Amino acid sequence: MTSVLYLFGAAAPPVAEFPRIVRRAQADGWDVCVGLTPTAADWLVDAAPELEELTGHPIRSRYKRPGEADAWPRADAILFAPITMNSLNTWALGLTSSFPVGVVAEGIGKGIPLITMPCVNSAYAQHPQFARSVAELRAAGVSVLYGDGGFVPNEPGQTRPFPWDAALAETKAFVSGS
Numbered sequence: 001m002t003s004v005l006y007l008f009g010a011a012a013p014p015v016a017e018f019p020r021i022v023r024r025a026q027a028d029g030w031d032v033c034v035g036l037t038p039t040a041a042d043w044l045v046d047a048a049p050e051l052e053e054l055t056g057h058p059i060r061s062r063y064k065r066p067g068e069a070d071a072w073p074r075a076d077a078i079l080f081a082p083i084t085m086n087s088l089n090t091w092a093l094g095l096t097s098s099f100p101v102g103v104v105a106e107g108i109g110k111g112i113p114l115i116t117m118p119c120v121n122s123a124y125a126q127h128p129q130f131a132r133s134v135a136e137l138r139a140a141g142v143s144v145l146y147g148d149g150g151f152v153p154n155e156p157g158q159t160r161p162f163p164w165d166a167a168l169a170e171t172k173a174f175v176s177g178s
Contacts, residue, residue, distance in 0.1 A: 040061070057072055081116060
């Protein structure tokens with residue numbers, strides 16, 4: 001039986017790599033469902049048909065209506081990467097104004113394996129709320145891949161490859177160990 005992975009992304013540059021990352025996750029045996037923050041959905045509007053064809057599931061960036069059937073199977077794990085400072089802080093504070101943040105906030109209580117990897121520059125990372133949010137999510141059992149072995153912030157305006165290998169490996173390991 002195939003495990004279901006919800007792959008969520010916020011509006012950070014690595015979200016543009018989702019078609020490639022979906023293929024990689026599928027090669028590892030995942031049935032992938034893609035969820036995006038509203039801005040990330042806007043960024044990927046041209047890639048949406050490809051992502052829906054690859055996954056066989058609709059991309060979601062909004063809550064379903066009350067009484068509407070869920071379009072996705074139940075998640076075995078959720079990887080929220082890249083996650084911005086805004087979405088990370090919103091999640092840690094329990095504010096559920098966007099679909100992906102609402103799902104992962106509820107996922108803590110449901111015991112779903114949750115893995116996240118921020119994508120923030122070093123200026124954002126200096127904000128005191130960021131460290132508090134990382135600590136809060138880790139205390140709630142979320143695997144936050146930040147620092148050694150995960151995402152290390154770059155200087156504003158600089159880019160480097162996003163460590164997708166670490167995110168996918170941690171997701172597989174976290175699910176196997178849960």
